[in-house]
Amino acid sequence: MQQATLWHGDGGRGPIVDPIDATLELGAYEALWTDHAATFKSLADRFARNPGIRPSALVPEEEARRIAARVLEKLRGRIEKRFDVRVHGEYEYPERLRDATHPVELLYFQGDWSLTATRCIAVVGRRKPTPEGISRARQLVRDLVKDKFTVVSGLAEGIDTVAHTATLEARGRTIAVMGTPIGHVYPKQNAELQDVIARNHLLISQVPIERYDSQDYHDNRLFFPERNKTMAALTEATVIVEAGETSGTLVQAREALKQRRKLFILNSCFERTDLKWPKKFERNGAIRVRDYGDIRRELVG
Amino acid sequence: MATSDESWSAKLRTIGDLDRPDHWHLTADDVCYFFGEYTAGAGYAHSRTNSIIKNLKKNPSLRNTVQWQHKQTTIRDCGAAIAANIKQDHLPQVAFVPIPPSKCQGNPGYDDRVTQIARAISPKADVREIIYSTTDRDAMHAGQVRRDPNALRSILSIRHNLINNHPTYAVLLDDMLTTGCKFTVCKAMLTKVWPNTSIVGIFIARRAIPKLRGVVDLDLDF
Numbered sequence: 301m302q303q304a305t306l307w308h309g310d311g312g313r314g315p316i317v318d319p320i321d322a323t324l325e326l327g328a329y330e331a332l333w334t335d336h337a338a339t340f341k342s343l344a345d346r347f348a349r350n351p352g353i354r355p356s357a358l359v360p361e362e363e364a365r366r367i368a369a370r371v372l373e374k375l376r377g378r379i380e381k382r383f384d385v386r387v388h389g390e391y392e393y394p395e396r397l398r399d400a401t402h403p404v405e406l407l408y409f410q411g412d413w414s415l416t417a418t419r420c421i422a423v424v425g426r427r428k429p430t431p432e433g434i435s436r437a438r439q440l441v442r443d444l445v446k447d448k449f450t451v452v453s454g455l456a457e458g459i460d461t462v463a464h465t466a467t468l469e470a471r472g473r474t475i476a477v478m479g480t481p482i483g484h485v486y487p488k489q490n491a492e493l494q495d496v497i498a499r500n501h502l503l504i505s506q507v508p509i510e511r512y513d514s515q516d517y518h519d520n521r522l523f524f525p526e527r528n529k530t531m532a533a534l535t536e537a538t539v540i541v542e543a544g545e546t547s548g549t550l551v552q553a554r555e556a557l558k559q560r561r562k563l564f565i566l567n568s569c570f571e572r573t574d575l576k577w578p579k580k581f582e583r584n585g586a587i588r589v590r591d592y593g594d595i596r597r598e599l600v601g
Numbered sequence: 602m603a604t605s606d607e608s609w610s611a612k613l614r615t616i617g618d619l620d621r622p623d624h625w626h627l628t629a630d631d632v633c634y635f636f637g638e639y640t641a642g643a644g645y646a647h648s649r650t651n652s653i654i655k656n657l658k659k660n661p662s663l664r665n666t667v668q669w670q671h672k673q674t675t676i677r678d679c680g681a682a683i684a685a686n687i688k689q690d691h692l693p694q695v696a697f698v699p700i701p702p703s704k705c706q707g708n709p710g711y712d713d714r715v716t717q718i719a720r721a722i723s724p725k726a727d728v729r730e731i732i733y734s735t736t737d738r739d740a741m742h743a744g745q746v747r748r749d750p751n752a753l754r755s756i757l758s759i760r761h762n763l764i765n766n767h768p769t770y771a772v773l774l775d776d777m778l779t780t781g782c783k784f785t786v787c788k789a790m791l792t793k794v795w796p797n798t799s800i801v802g803i804f805i806a807r808r809a810i811p812k813l814r815g816v817v818d819l820d821l822d823f
Contacts, residue, residue, distance in 0.1 A: 315694070315770045414648035
């Protein structure tokens with residue numbers, strides 16, 4: 301077993317047991333990502349091997365402080381409003397995030413974190429939806445909002461965007477779990493939507509700021525499916541509106557089932573004879589949705 | 602009860618460079634810790650932290666009602682949570698000093714919930730109500746309600762009979778950290794009487810207050 305180097309193992313001086321310094325953890329988290337071999341899997345494995353430790357235990361304090369100062373300066377230059385992080389072990393970090401295949405030690409966010417304490421349902425789907433898919437997503441979201449669920453999605457083009465905007469139109473609550481860092485507008489056409497969610501709802505990202513800045517689009521694409529694992533963990537159920545056979549949405553479908561969350565698939569997906577995934581997931585426990593009542597029965601009773 | 606779950610075993614979080622701008626009276630020399638984050642506004646009953654704060658702030662007029670039992674349970678939970686975050690071998694060297702409530706002792710609305718939390722930390726905890734209010738804060742002149750630290754200092758006083766036996770550490774205790782004004786004023790008062798004591802703050806929750814147009818509204822007892 302690889303032995304971790306513990307830099308701050310004694311919890312520091314003073315009468316408090318091992319307090320969490322979020323600024324230090326932010327710097328340490330970013331520092332861990334400067335290793336180019338680092339992935340969410342490699343980091344999650346490292347923390348799994350050393351239960352109870354935090355990023356700061358694996359990075360010299362001076363380095364973590366230096367990087368934290370640099371990242372905070374960058375983010376304050378990019379983000380007008382306040383932002384914060386959640387660190388594994390603190391009171392407001394939801395334990396259910398540990399159900400993810402690669403649980404994250406730190407998340408950046410903007411907006412109202414208390415939305416994570418509401419009943420959250422993910423609505424996801426392809427980036428190039430059909431007009432019928434858009435219409436179904438809108439109706440689904442209206443129904444979920446009526447039942448007071450918080451609608452969670454990934455702020456991507458297509459179904460994600462429809463899920464967020466339809467929630468806002470229905471005066472519901474929404475959470476965006478981005479595959480890009482906070483302070484970075486993506487996709488560009490969602491700039492206003494992203495801003496509204498960050499101000500009045502909740503925007504979450506696990507993507508490290510400096511690593512993202514240092515990579516090109518090709519490498520940064522790998523962050524997208526990772527956020528789906530976190531989104532599955534954050535929510536009690538995922539609803540797939542539309543997805544292709546190789547869609548990133550299916551990462552979330554697999555995760556939802558693996559994490560024993562409910563997975564709903566709209567019936568229209570089953571009617572596509574060219575798609576194999578709907579039946580495969582149904583065999584593994586996914587629920588086919590012919591109308592909203594099929595969701596409501598499972599979640600509301 | 603929102604407080605009786607596994608997450609209440611959480612670690613205290615330090616106010617650092619990231620979150621200090623939310624509490625703009627604090628400087629890098631101020632060491633403050635908190636558990637949860639309070640969200641202002643109606644309709645946030647879903648937040649566990651909000652439930653804790655709501656229970657803690659139940660008005661003394663509700664004494665002898667079921668509501669009061671929720672308050673007492675939450676006080677005990679808060680005390681236990683703090684106890685779990687204090688190094689046991691350091692406990693004899695720590696004095697817990699409640700930040701005084703907004704009403705004076707003797708006022709029917711006087712609420713010593715923070716003192717009760719301190720006493721719930723441990724029967725051995727050294728709890729000293731050294732600082733007290735000499736004037737009800739909401740009875741102040743409207744212009745003074747938007748207080749500056751000097752105005753706040755002018756209505757607080759020290760019980761000098763309680764300052765003997767200088768502790769190594771003093772924990773200023775309160776349920777809510779907002780701007781940090783009360784903490785910095787109380788810390789300055791304690792520093793005068795205990796010059797060699799290391800003073801930190803522990804708060805059940807923090808609440809980020811936007812700094813608006815230079816308005817200084819320092820006592821948001823909501």
